Amino acid sequence: PHQQQQLQALAQQQQQMQLHVQQQQRSFGLGSDPVWSGELSWMINSPNGLPREYVCAVSTFAGTKVENSLEEE
Known part of the structure; x- marks a missing residue:
């Protein structure tokens, strides 16, 4: 159980780090x-x-939304 708690805590830390990074890269x-x-x-x-x-x-990318234009044949 202790090991699992450790892993869960690390997973949470990692999520928080990624969230922080995503906020940074938006700016x-x-x-x-x-x-x-x-x-x-x-x-x-x-x-x-x-x-x-x-x-x-871990690597994060700045997300840019690319609009695809569909051409009718």
């Missing part, structure tokens, strides 16, 4: 270039006593 509005990218890593002790490393690569 930049830089097309489709990656605005922010990074790697999260953390160690968790597995049942056999050996620490296990989890790595999560």
